[in-house]
Structures are given as structure tokens and as C-alpha cells.
Amino acid sequence: MIAQRNMEVSIGSLSLQNPVMPASGAFGPEMHEALDFNKIGAIIPKSITKHPQPGNDTPRVCETHGGMINSIGIQSKGLDVYLSKTIPEFSAYDVPLISSISAESIDEFCEMSDVLGSHPDIDALELNISCPNLKGDGLAFGMDAEVTRELLTRVRQVTDVPLIAKLTPNVTSIQEIAKAADAGGADALTVANTILAMAIDTETKKPMVGNVMGGLSGPAVKPIMVRMIYQTSQVTDLPIIGCGGIMNGTDAIEMILAGASAVQVGTASFITPTALTDVVQEIRDYMERHDVKNIYDLVGSVEC
Amino acid sequence: MKQHLLPIISNVQVSSRYWHMKIDTTEMNETIEPGQFFHIRCSEGIFPFLRRPFSIYRINKEDDTIEFLYLVKGEGTKDLTRKKPGDTADLLGPLGYGFQLQPECDDILLTARGVGIATLAALAQEAGRKGVRCTAILSARSRDDLLAAETLQDFGAEVHKVTEEEGTSGVDSVESLMRDIINRKNIKALYTCGSRRLSRLNQRLAEEYKLPGEIALEEQMGCAMGACFACVCDLEEDGKQRSVRVCLEGPVFPLEKVVIS
Ligand SMILES: Cc1cc2nc3c(=O)[nH]c(=O)nc-3n(C[C@H](O)[C@H](O)[C@H](O)COP(=O)(O)OP(=O)(O)OC[C@H]3O[C@@H](n4cnc5c(N)ncnc54)[C@H](O)[C@@H]3O)c2cc1C
Numbered sequence: 001m002i003a004q005r006n007m008e009v010s011i012g013s014l015s016l017q018n019p020v021m022p023a024s025g026a027f028g029p030e031m032h033e034a035l036d037f038n039k040i041g042a043i044i045p046k047s048i049t050k051h052p053q054p055g056n057d058t059p060r061v062c063e064t065h066g067g068m069i070n071s072i073g074i075q076s077k078g079l080d081v082y083l084s085k086t087i088p089e090f091s092a093y094d095v096p097l098i099s100s101i102s103a104e105s106i107d108e109f110c111e112m113s114d115v116l117g118s119h120p121d122i123d124a125l126e127l128n129i130s131c132p133n134l135k136g137d138g139l140a141f142g143m144d145a146e147v148t149r150e151l152l153t154r155v156r157q158v159t160d161v162p163l164i165a166k167l168t169p170n171v172t173s174i175q176e177i178a179k180a181a182d183a184g185g186a187d188a189l190t191v192a193n194t195i196l197a198m199a200i201d202t203e204t205k206k207p208m209v210g211n212v213m214g215g216l217s218g219p220a221v222k223p224i225m226v227r228m229i230y231q232t233s234q235v236t237d238l239p240i241i242g243c244g245g246i247m248n249g250t251d252a253i254e255m256i257l258a259g260a261s262a263v264q265v266g267t268a269s270f271i272t273p274t275a276l277t278d279v280v281q282e283i284r285d286y287m288e289r290h291d292v293k294n295i296y297d298l299v300g301s302v303e304c
Numbered sequence: 305m306k307q308h309l310l311p312i313i314s315n316v317q318v319s320s321r322y323w324h325m326k327i328d329t330t331e332m333n334e335t336i337e338p339g340q341f342f343h344i345r346c347s348e349g350i351f352p353f354l355r356r357p358f359s360i361y362r363i364n365k366e367d368d369t370i371e372f373l374y375l376v377k378g379e380g381t382k383d384l385t386r387k388k389p390g391d392t393a394d395l396l397g398p399l400g401y402g403f404q405l406q407p408e409c410d411d412i413l414l415t416a417r418g419v420g421i422a423t424l425a426a427l428a429q430e431a432g433r434k435g436v437r438c439t440a441i442l443s444a445r446s447r448d449d450l451l452a453a454e455t456l457q458d459f460g461a462e463v464h465k466v467t468e469e470e471g472t473s474g475v476d477s478v479e480s481l482m483r484d485i486i487n488r489k490n491i492k493a494l495y496t497c498g499s500r501r502l503s504r505l506n507q508r509l510a511e512e513y514k515l516p517g518e519i520a521l522e523e524q525m526g527c528a529m530g531a532c533f534a535c536v537c538d539l540e541e542d543g544k545q546r547s548v549r550v551c552l553e554g555p556v557f558p559l560e561k562v563v564i565s
């Protein structure tokens with residue numbers, strides 16, 4: 001008889017059938033033709049803004065060694081279209097729906113979290129505090145520990161759904177930010193968003209993406225993310241969602257050993273549209289091979 | 305939109321810069337239309353990292369094969385040339401919306417620049433099948449790049465070649481050639497791909513002669529599945545601009561609507 005392998009994980013009060021979910025911005029409703037959404041841990045659509053916004057100039061992506069830089073910006077149709085179209089589209093699936101929010105101020109984060117947090121079809125919120133804050137000299141909210149704490153404290157007051165803070169890796173100490181998000185009332189941390197990067201076409205002497213700089217994702221960033229997950233797990237007991245560079249189940253396991261209890265897969269889906277479900281299967285295979293009964297037996301079990 | 309692993313029948317160099325690849329699609333049960341494309345993984349490793357988009361050059365329903373014509377540009381296409389007969393091609397697709405041949409348009413004019421010829425060849429093939437008369441202006445750097453001209457002729461198209469080499473590919477000379485063909489042939493629709501300058505020319509002549517038309521666009525792509533919003537362009541409809549994803553809503557769009565930057 002095949003032993004039961006328990007892959008269920010919890011993000012605050014939310015329970016997921018397995019620890020694998022898409023990374024915001026690298027997943028869309030059209031992918032259902034290639035991927036069985038009901039087999040993943042949760043659905044996270046692209047970050048939503050309150051008002052419609054156009055996104056950045058093209059070219060918006062460029063390839064780099066083992067990864068890509070994107071400067072999509074948050075192209076968004078705004079909260080109204082999100083409520084009337086995006087949510088119904090995704091809530092048809094049997095897995096939890098996590099909304100990723102991007103906002104220009106703490107007030108706006110609160111306002112949007114209030115609306116989305118009270119929506120019956122939304123199970124949790126991921127706060128994208130890694131994007132530039134227009135009211136704070138263009139710095140991301142998540143680059144400042146005090147701002148991060150205040151943001152989480154304020155949003156915590158308006159909603160009871162699980163709150164996931166998506167941290168930026170573009171900081172000196174991810175531990176300080178993680179502690180601040182924890183103190184503010186986050187239920188989980190996504191570690192982490194893209195690394196600020198730049199590439200130049202040496203023939204034309206022009207930046208490779210329209211916005212000059214963009215975010216690096218893909219396998220090239222994975223060792224940095226593994227390090228940050230490990231460091232974060234040293235200072236907080238909050239569940240960590242590992243993100244950045246996962247291409248297969250082994251990469252996911254590596255993050256879990258470093259301290260993540262769930263993972264997000266982004267860019268890999270552009271290469272293999274079934275990457276999310278492939279990672280689920282490969283984690284299960286690993287558990288089989290190492291006779292691991294419960295995924296939590298692996299979380300943070302790196303032997304240093 | 306699905307990932308398919310299909311056998312390569314042949315992959316050969318056809319001119320100094322162009323290659324041609326034929327794939328067995330027996331195992332793929334999907335309808336493929338001219339103008340659609342596939343996102344192809346050119347190598348197994350993580351560099352080049354992303355897939356590359358390629359239009360379908362020929363759709364051979366009789367023997368269940370499709371063909372691609374590709375220009376060797378950088379690392380991705382260079383890796384693609386290393387594939388051998390019997391190797392597996394990793395294709396995502398068919399993707400996007402293709403060309404539409406309207407029943408009343410029985411005489412059409414295609415203008416292709418460079419490798420834009422690939423996608424218009426598939427259209428010429430379809431036109432040949434449907435008995436639509438087809439004239440094509442093919443523009444390239446050199447005559448060597450215009451080998452695909454023969455394919456279009458095989459489909460029954462009347463082909464005009466213009467090249468930089470011969471100094472015949474300037475917008476002005478293409479314009480007079482187009483005007484001449486439009487008048488002489490009673491052209492009912494215009495189709496174009498591969499050049500911003502020729503696209504603008506097509507837009508201008510379509511408006512002047514009140515002809516419908518379509519354009520196939522190329523944009524840098526990430527996912528080619530509508531998820532990442534890398535491949536956007538603007539359409540103008542009813543005086544308003546709207547952002548669309550080329551991979552999802554295109555790559556073929558109504559000629560008059562596309563805002564060519
Ligand atoms: C819908 C569509 C259909 C296409 N059909 C064909 C075809 O039938 N035959 C053909 O030869 N080429 C076609 N192209 C262009 C082809 O995708 C590029 O030439 C190819 O991606 C170049 O890859 P590379 O690694 O050799 O070049 P590099 O220049 O090294 O590529 C670097 C990056 O830029 C991207 N890129 C470079 N040129 C283009 C381009 N023109 N359009 C979009 N992305 C580009 C690549 O995908 C890659 O991500 C098509 C493009 C699109 C969008």
C-alpha cells in the first residue's frame with residue numbers, strides 16, 4: 001500500500017491542499033487550457049490597482065542568463081473590472097483565491113483590502129509592498145521597516161482575512177523588514193519579489209527594457225531567495241512562501257528545507273505551462289523517495 | 305494552447321540567413337490557421353531561457369505536417385538550427401488569431417518584408433485553396449533572402465520582388481508598385497507583415513482606396529499565453545486607444561486599427 005503523503009499547508013487560517021501556487025503577474029486565466037487549476041494550492045491573479053493604469057513602455061521584457069528582466073509595470077483595469085470580471089473567472093475553481101494588491105499609499109492599501117477582504121470569494125490578500133511608493137520618494141513600502149510595520153498594522157485593522165506581505169529583496173536586511181511585517185500583524189510572508197536589475201544592448205547602447213530598469217526573475221535569482229528564506233525563518237515563526245527561480249520540484253524542496261512552507265512559481269510557467277502541477281508532482285515524488293509523511297517534516301529542516 | 309512534443313522531419317538551411325523546419329503533426333489534434341504562431345523552445349537548457357515565437361509558414365493538411373521559415377538572428381534561432389530530423393520539437397500552440405479571408409474579397413495583395421513573408425505564405429496557401437487570387441510584393445535585403453518567393457508562386461500567387469541590393473525596396477517605389485497593382489487587379493483587401501514603414505504605407509493606401517486589410521504584428525514575448533502583458537500594442541477604435549496583447553488578441557489585427565509607433 002502506498003503511504004499517505006500529506007501536502008496540506010496553512011497560511012494563517014487558510015488551508016491549502018498543497019504548497020504550490022502561482023507568482024502574481026506570471027499567471028492568467030487563459031492558462032487553464034494548458035494547466036489544471038484545480039490541482040494547485042491556490043490561485044493568485046496579477047496585482048490589482050485601485051484605478052486603471054497603462055503599464056510601462058515596450059519592450060517590457062528581456063532575457064538574461066538564466067532568467068529575464070520585466071518592466072511590465074502594473075498594467076491594470078482597476079478594481080471595478082477586477083470585481084466584476086477577474087474574481088468570477090477564478091472563483092469557478094475549487095482552490096482558494098488570493099488577491100494581490102498594489103497601492104500608492106497606506107490609505108489606498110486599507111481601502112482596497114477592506115473591499116477585497118470582505119468579498120466572499122477571496123480567501124486571503126497578498127500585499128505587494130515591493131512596488132514603488134509614489135508618496136515616499138519612489139521607494140517601495142517594503143524597503144523601510146517602520147513603513148512596513150505601519151502598513152500591516154493599518155491593513156490588519158480593516159480585515160480579518162489572512163494577510164501575506166510580499167517582501168522586496170532589494171533591502172540591506174530582509175530580517176528587519178520581516179520582523180516589522182510580523183509585528184504589524186501579517187499572517188505570512190512571501191520571500192521575495194524580483195531583484196531590481198538592468199541590461200544594456202551593447203550595439204545600440206540602449207537599455208534592454210523600456211523602463212530602463214526592471215525586475216529579475218527566473219533560476220538566476222534562486223540562491224539569493226533561498227538565502228533570504230533561510231534568514232527570514234531565523235527571525236519569525238510566520239509561514240514563509242518561497243518565490244523566485246523555481247523551475248522544478250527540487251527547487252521547491254530546496255526552499256522548503258530553507259524554511260518555506262509554501263512556494264510560488266512564476267517565470268517557469270512561461271517555459272513549461274504545466275510547471276505548477278509538475279512541481280506538485282515532483283514534491284510528492286520527493287516525499288515518496290525520502291519517505292516523508294508530512295510536508296511540515298521538511299520545512300526548515302536544512303542541516304547547517 | 306497546449307505544449308506539444310513532436311518529431312522533426314527536416315531542418316535545413318535554405319539561404320545564407322534562412323532556415324526551414326518541417327514537423328510531423330500527426331499527434332497534434334488541433335486546427336491550425338494561417339497567421340497563428342507557435343512559441344518554440346529552441347534549446348533544453350536555461351540559456352536561451354525563453355521560448356521564441358514563430359509563425360506558421362505552411363500548413364499541409366494532406367500529410368499532417370507544418371513548416372516554419374526562420375531567420376537566424378541570435379542565440380535562440382542559432383540553437384534551433386542544431387535540431388536534427390528525428391529530434392523532438394517543443395511547441396506551445398497554436399496561438400493567437402489568424403488572418404480572415406472574406407468571401408467577397410477574391411483578389412488580395414500581400415506586402416511582406418523580410419521574414420514577414422513566412423506568415424503571409426501561409427495566407428497565400430489558404431488563398432490558393434479557396435480560389436482567391438493573390439498578388440505579393442516581397443521586400444528583402446537581397447535576392448538571396450527571397451527564396452520563399454517560389455513557394456508563393458507554387459501557391460499560384462503573382463510575385464513581385466523588391467530588394468535593397470537592387471534599390472527597389474524604398475517606400476516610394478513600393479507605393480507606386482502597390483498603386484499599380486491595386487488599380488490593375490481590382491484588389492479587394494490588403495495584408496501586410498514585417499515592416500513598420502510598409503505597414504504605414506498599407507494603412508494609408510487602405511484608407512485612400514477604402515480597402516479592408518489585416519496586419520500581422522511582432523512584439524517581444526514572455527509567456528505567449530496572455531499572462532504576462534509583455535507583448536502589448538495599442539489599437540484605436542471609435543477615437544479611443546485600447547491596449548491589447550499581441551499573443552492573445554493578435555498577432556493579426558485589422559489594419560486600420562493598429563497604432564504603429
Ligand atoms: C508572432 C510572431 C511571429 C514570428 N514569426 C517568425 C517567423 O515565422 N520566422 C522568423 O524567423 N521569425 C519570426 N518572428 C521573430 C522571431 O520570434 C525572432 O526573430 C526570434 O525570437 C529571435 O530569437 P533569437 O534568440 O534568435 O534572437 P535574439 O535577438 O537574440 O533574441 C533575444 C530576445 O528578443 C526576442 N526577439 C528578437 N527579435 C524578435 C522579434 N522580431 N519579434 C519578437 N521577439 C523578438 C527573442 O524572442 C528573445 O526573447 C516572429 C515573432 C512574432 C512575435
Ligand SMILES: Cc1cc2nc3c(=O)[nH]c(=O)nc-3n(C[C@H](O)[C@H](O)[C@H](O)COP(=O)(O)O)c2cc1C
Binds near residue numbers: 072128219246264268
Ligand atoms: C512578467 C512578470 C510580471 C510580474 N508581475 C507581478 C505583479 O504584478 N505583482 C507581484 O507581486 N509580482 C509580480 N511579478 C513577480 C513574480 O510574482 C515573482 O515574484 C518573480 O517573478 C520571481 O519568481 P519566478 O522566478 O518564479 O518568476 C512579476 C513577474 C514577472 C516575470
Ligand code: FES
Binds near residue numbers: 533534535550552
Ligand atoms: S507574451 Fe505574455 S501576454 Fe503576450
